[in-house]
Amino acid sequence: MEAKKWIKGVVRWFDEASGWGIIVSENNEKYEIHYSAIESTSNWKTLEEEKEVTFLPLDDPDYNIVERVREAA
Numbered sequence: 001m002e003a004k005k006w007i008k009g010v011v012r013w014f015d016e017a018s019g020w021g022i023i024v025s026e027n028n029e030k031y032e033i034h035y036s037a038i039e040s041t042s043n044w045k046t047l048e049e050e051k052e053v054t055f056l057p058l059d060d061p062d063y064n065i066v067e068r069v070r071e072a073a
Contacts, residue, residue: 006054008072014047021047023055023066031057031064039070 007025011033014021019035033055038045047053052072058065 004056004059004067006056008052008054011047011049011051011053013049016046023047023053023069029064031055031066033066033069037066037069039068 009023009025009031012022012024012030014033016035021033023031023033025031033047035045037055038047047069053069054072055069056067058067
């Protein structure tokens with residue numbers, strides 16, 4: 001089985017009320033993000049627009065959804 005690879009991207013928008021947002025990868029693919037995928041030491045999980053992130057996409061051929069996301073180092 002091939003190991004999953006972290007992808008670089010940028011947060012396009014994130015709605016704190018709904019917990020959903022969009023990340024665009026380096027190759028311009030759009031991925032949906034839910035707040036539950038955010039890895040953070042803060043109690044309040046959110047993402048800032050235009051923030052660079054790295055993420056693991058969910059292995060799903062039908063949807064571009066983020067499994068885990070963190071701020072880029």
